[in-house]
Amino acid sequence: SRVIFSGIQPTGIPHLGNYLGALANWVKLQNTASPSDELLFSIVGWHALTLPQAPQQLSEARMDMLAVLLAIGIDPKRSIVFHQDHNPNHTELAWIFNCITPMGKLRRMTTWKSRLAVSKNQADDAEISEAGLNLGLFAYPVLQAADILAYKATHVPVGDDQRQHLELCRVIAEQFNRNFKAKQPLFPLPTQLNTSSNRILSLRDPTSKMSKSAPDTSSRILLTDSPTIIAQKIRSAVTDSIPGITYDPVNRPGTANLLRILAACNNNEDVRKTAMKYKGKNHGDLKKDVTDAVEELLKGPRASFEILRREKDYLKQVAREGAEKARSKSEATMLEVRARVGLA
Ligand code: TYM
Structure with missing residues (x-):
């Protein structure tokens, strides 16, 4: 049986990249999982704080993201849906991992390197940047590694931009298993699950990838676009x-x-097969069909979202119940972690 874990930052309404690259796959996994599989989906507020956020906006985005997840078909009776910041075990485990993660590995992360490059444009000394x-x-x-390993997750559905983070997660899991050996290694080495549209x-x-932060808003389609x-x-x-x-x-x-x-x-048709249908057609034909297909894809979730986002009490209840389930599961891991490192 599998433990499936994934997360998304509450930094605004998800775009088509988030949906096709990750969220749609979460729903599919949930609906095809075997009864013994466990699924956890987290709204990662602590990750969002790594970039400046307006508090009021973050607070709204956090609630909206929960409404989005329910609107696209995540079922809180089947999957554990929760706010990362409702479970302090994530930060506790992250601290322990901080103490076994070489800085050199983090410096090689492309996400860090691209932030550094932006900052370097503003300062010419590497240390200053x-x-x-x-x-x-x-x-x-x-x-992120702590998010995943707190539940001993075995499978992580994410887009391709997260591949390097998941590789690091495995490195950290291995390092922990090696440093704090017992009869059994404590952590599994999680594998990435992705779709062709990753x-x-x-x-x-x-x-460049479709992103929430690109200044040109016409570069992305939001789940709520009319x-x-x-x-x-x-x-x-x-x-x-x-x-x-x-x-x-x-080209x-x-x-x-x-x-x-x-x-x-x-339905995740093979893209070459899709292309064959446009032999002898032009960009206008293609764009028209893409428009229709995207509207068909988004109209259901968009309508559900508009209803759900107003159900504040229901959303709070889902969040509370999700957090309780998540905490009780991660607490079991933390008991073992604390014992192994000598902080029991
Ligand atoms: P985030 O919030 O940036 O993105 C959420 C998911 O959307 C995918 N994605 C894309 N897929 C295809 N094309 C795109 N243009 C595109 N843009 C985004 C991402 O791959 C991701 O799956 N670090 C994570 C959040 C996170 C997490 C975790 C994920 C925190 N802890 C633990 C998995 C497990 C992130 O920034 O996602």
Whole structure:
């Protein structure tokens, strides 16, 4: 039996990349899991704090994210859905992991390196540019490892951008198992579960991933976008001037991105098969079909979300019950962890 764990930051309404790359897969896993599989889905507020957040906005985003998860079909009776910050075991375990994680490994994380690059543009001395970044951002992947290992999760459904974080999680698990040996290793080495659509690109710049933080809002489609907005954003998606439609991610990244979105909407159809249907057609045809498919995909969740987000008492109750279940599960792990490190 598997323990499936994943997380999402409450930094605004999720976009199509989050949905196709991760969230839709959470629901699918939940609905196809065997009865002995356990599933946990966490809204990771502590991770969100590694970048500046307006408190009022964060607080709303945190509630909205719970409503989104329920709206897309996460069932709190089947899966444990909870706010990370309701379970202090995550930070306790993260601290213990901090004490066995080499800084060199964290310096090699691409997420850290890209933040550093931005900061370096503003300062020319390497040390000064590090000084502008916070410790939480540096230790971000360690907290992520704690999220996963607090439940001894074996499977982690995430998009491809999280692969390096998951590799580090395995390194930390191994390090702990080695440092604090007993008859049995304490932690499993979790594997990544992903979908073919694990990398949805920006609609405005198909060389970078679709992201919540890109300044151009037309680069992403939000789960709550109206049909008109969806149509507008897809119409203005950057493609190329090569006539006809072919799947060529290297030379035609924008076109390939639209084909991947369409394939993902069509039950994760093989993208090459999708591309074949557009032989002899043009970008206009493709964009029209992508628009229809995305609207079809999002209309149900969007309507449920609008209802659920107003059910504040229900959301609080779900969060409370989820936190209790999560805590009782992670507390069992922490008893073993404390005993092994000598803090029992
Ligand atoms: P976050 O909140 O950035 O993203 C949530 C999920 O969405 C996926 N994703 C994408 N997939 C495809 N294409 C894209 N353009 C795209 N953008 C985002 C991400 O891969 C992710 O699965 N560090 C995590 C949150 C986290 C976590 C965890 C995940 C914290 N602890 C433990 C798993 C297990 C993150 O920043 O996700």
